[in-house]
Amino acid sequence: MNAIIAITVVLTTIAGTVVVLAGHPKRQALTLSMFGLTLTVLFVALQAPDVALSELGINALVVPLIILLVAEKIRARR
Amino acid sequence: MRILLFCCAGWLLLIGCYGMVTSRNIIHTVISLVVCQSSTYLILLGIGYRSGATAPVYSDTTPSKVVDPVVQALCLTDIVVSATIIALFLALALQTHKRHGTIDPDELTALRG
């Protein structure tokens, strides 16, 4: 179990770093979605299915969607 | 394992802050804030973990070893609620773009001095 947790922790950290370093908001929305997925897996590994479900719905789906909408909107206004 | 998990959480917190400090785009700032926030869940759930235990849900009434349910309760509401706060910030970013014509923090100059 610990090995799975360790691997997902490292993956999550990498994914989070990529989110921050990604330049454009649209690319960030996609990487944030990936980051949300790795976190979901990590939370499942940490025996927290309730939290994993929230994380999946929110940071893997809803928040990236809103970010995409806002980024598109701002691009359209330019 | 302890050091790995928590130091990774600390790294996420600081890299999120780095993102906010160097950001050239308010949306990017807000997303970096989301990364910072994720580190808090990592820390809380790491603290509540118990080796060899299952999730705190009982399929029948015989109690077995389960992980700490309290930290999970704290996290799961916070995740959902924070998403709406993030939405609030993004709404602010949208209006900022409408009024200022830019969302680059370096070019937002309404509050100097």
Added chain:
Amino acid sequence: MSAGQLAPLVVAIPLAVAASLAAVGRWLPRLVRDATAVAAASASVGLSAYLVADTGHSRAVEWLGGWLPVHGKSVGIVFVVDRLSASLALLVTSLVVVALVYSIRYFDDVQSHYHVLVLAFLGGMAGFALTGDLFDMFVFFELMGTAAYALTGYKVEEKAPLQAALNFGVVNSLGAYLTLIGIGLIYARTGELGLAQIGGELQGHHADGLVVAAFVLVLTGWLVKAAVAPFHFWLADAHAVAPSPVCVLFSGVMVVLGVYGVFRVYVTAFAGVLPADDVRRALLVVGVLTALVGAVMCLLQSHLKRMLAFSTIAHVGLFTMSASMLSADGVGGAAAYVAGHAGAKGTLFLCCGVLLSRTGSVDEIDLYGRGRRMRFLAAVWMVAGLALAGMPPFGTFIGKSMGEDALAAEGYHWAPALFVAVSALTAGTVLRAGMRVFFGVGDVVRRDAPAGPEGEDEEPETTGSRRLRAVPATMALAITALVGGSLAVGIAPGLPTALANAAAQFLDGADYARQALSSAPAAHLPAEHVSAWTHEGVLLSILSVILSAFVAVASGFGSRLARRRRRSWQLVTAGAGGFQRLHSGHLGDYVAWLLLGVAGLAALVGVPLR
């Protein structure tokens, strides 16, 4: 029903009314919405007043949901109300009533969202003051934050409020996450979330890195809210642009709740593990820094609301200094100071609101002499300015005098001088602005570029966006109530004694735990008699009033003085300009300063323990 069982209603009633207004408010006439909101806030005022009356000798304790502790251990959340927290709740709720009354003639409010936000804000602030659970504090902290961000950005048609709300929101959220990490760390060590339970587990242990880090991180969130330097940048932005009645709440109570949180958490949870001397020193340093930064920046402003915001920062520094003595005098003095300051500062903000409605500007340079006809405002402004200087018999005088006593009693003999200097500087600036605006006295400054936030037009905040011809009765009533309140705090007989005793109760962490966990009867505290009317106190206050008049004249005629001594003046202005440029409105700067502040605080608390 016991007093304890009523305590959660202070929070629950406004929240219930907020939800109902959001549901049906769109079909109600404006008057009904106003009345409902005022009635809900007034109900909370009544309940808090009852709690103040009831908590003289013992605390009101309520285990929510009836989850009483078994053998001192519980799974529930507890509200523990002592006289100080009840008084704070009373101040919060009363100010909300004043703000709502003032807002009756304030902006177009579609679907009563404004009322909903203010009531939710009230619920968050009252909950933060009354709860005895660390994570619950965090929740209510976030609730008041969320309402506050939205209220700051309420005027979406202008540039500055949007940027300010973002700065405020992001910096506060980051502070909140650090607090949550601190809560996690302390939970890992003690396995508890209640303040009293954490205190019990930590009692007598060695203060290692984890405890220090947890303490510093938890404090960070509260200090960001308290706008203590170097976490203060967001405050000046937010207070300068939020609607004026909301500023009354921001300056009067929201920042104060941050200071309250710091001391509440230290006394109940960490007092058994971190030595008082260590924490006192750290908070005193922070307080002095904040007071100086606020006072200097205040002097440099010409935008009236931003000026008042920096004055609030300076006063938060003074409250922190006074309370950091951790003595009955110090904390009680801070409480009196807070109440007196809330009245005086609230008055000034409401005057700004009226000025904005009548002239469309809140810049002292633009408004030069344009307030000559506004007799009522002129009188109130100057009186409130003098109250800010600590003129007897205003509440600020009581607080300032008690605080100076407390600091001197601990051997900090330089502290009263700092109190005098800071209150003279901030009050002098306010008086200077008053002279310019209402009497047309002082230099006429010509400038090329508009300075300060929002050089362009500000929209008047009143209904129908017409400019007001006179001060409406509701606004005059609200302003009068605030000045009167500040005065009443000063002249109420026995108030210093009552507050000092309340502070002694607040500082007794062991008794807090006993009452919270085993509903034991309160320890009998020896009643102390305190008077603020000492010779030194009165003399120092008169001195600060005289000095503030001097500051007002000197800065009002600054350019004439500058002509005589060119060389040294240039140095001063260059230094001041550099200092001012640090307040850049840049979010990245604020985040960098926040991290540096956490590091500094950790060094202040942690290094002496090695």
Added chain:
Amino acid sequence: MSRRIRLGVFAVGACAVGTMLVIAFTGLPSFGTQRHPYGDRAVHMSVHKQTTSNVVSSVNFDQRATDTLGEEFILFTAVVGTLVLLRELREEDERDESQEKRQIAARGLPSTALVSYVMLGVTTLVGLYVVAHGHLSPGGGFQGGVVLATAIHLLYVGGGYAAIRRARPVPVYEILEALGAGGFVVLGLAGTLLTGDLLANVLPMGRLGDILSGGDVELLNLLVGVEVASAFIVVLSRFLEQYAVVGARRPTTR
């Protein structure tokens, strides 16, 4: 501050905070520790006194229900705040109706429509299941609400903006959201009236494992589900509207 100075200040602060965190982490109990006093008490209470088999729900909606009340109102306030911030301003009221219609018509393809309608049905069912079983299995009002809100927006993929506007009268959800938050606090106040304690349990407990069991937990769960679902529907609709309608018009020059 210039970019370089800002980075310098950040670097100093971040190094110090990082050091502080590492020192703090070495003081933590070992990973996977067996000592969780609060957690054990919560499990004990949930199993022996309550009839919810999901301990997390018991903590959320019963033992620490006040936290959830606060969180509910954060959600509620944030949504009201978003509505305030994205409200239509006077100058934007003059809508360009024709452009709006064109924008609406441009969306939606028949093949994706069918798939998305099927998906909509499935997702809605999943969402309802997750909400209704919150006291028994992982999930509950918070997670189920998010699923339900996402489900409705699948319509956008299939039917375009017009379809979603029909299925989603936003004011109704605004009111539902307020009622969800209000219901939570009203049920809490019922506790005050009946037992004296805010948020005390007032409903019959039922039998462990039943879908109608757990007393207040079940009802609070449903209320949270209503609130979260409507909250996200409202928020998403506002952003979608900004994107699809307001964005189609020429940018306001100011």
